[in-house]
Amino acid sequence: MIATLRALAEPNRFQIVELLRDGPRPVGDMVDRLGLRQPQVSKHLRVLSDAGLVAVRVDAQRRIYTLKPAPLQELELWLERYRRLWEGNFQRLDALLGEMKTAEPKTQKKKRARTKR
């Protein structure tokens, strides 16, 4: 999950993923479209590959890269747990917690240790 986010957080890699959304592409094609240099594209593809975001298929001297759905799917699954944030009835809980100033929001009571200099 973190690996997926890290890979996507780089603008050029994000663009590569956007390109691959429309289907598999060879490296040279992405080089042309993104205006990046070939080594950089290869390096970014390496990172995406390590993160499991793309797969590669060999075709003569070319490598055809493809998006792998799993990581993005996992990301969407994670986001679904946040859905109630923008699907109503969370504001009330928000306000409620805001009122209990000294009280703890959930299940904690302790004071944390004091770090001395």
Place this chain on the structure above:
Amino acid sequence: MIATLRALAEPNRFQIVELLRDGPRPVGDMVDRLGLRQPQVSKHLRVLSDAGLVAVRVDAQRRIYTLKPAPLQELELWLERYRRLWEGNFQRLDALLGEMKTAEPKTQKKKRARTKR
């Protein structure tokens, strides 16, 4: 979008967001739960705030942080455009992807070579 991804890609910030999923919390509470030092938590909250992921409300000496839904919602919206990757009509591609594991430096099969550029 990139800003959101960048903010979430850092493990500790990711944890902070996960904490805030259950509701607003003061800084000290997160310090306790995450086992991080207070300055680091404040710094991470600063980054999250700059990215628009959290909002802060002042309560005496405390700052109560809250998740802002918009960026996550936007992220989910972006992911929806990739949904067809794992929903039907890409089955053939999916099956194909099953065959080719990433980073196989040696073995490759003969395929017709076509060069056009």
Place this chain on the structure above:
DNA sequence: TGAGAATATTCCTTGACACGAATATGCTAA
């Protein structure tokens, strides 16, 4: 074979950023 195409890798440098330590700021109550 060798040439040339397509892609990957290495080395180097630079900038961003996360952490630790120390300190500053802001707030409240005695």
Place this chain on the structure above:
DNA sequence: TTAGCATATTCGTGTCAAGGAATATTCTCA
């Protein structure tokens, strides 16, 4: 006012990652 708490900021440092340049690798075909 001062003390004390809660939080933010600054500064210095080490690490890591991205880009550039050059080169290596792998493949096909004449």
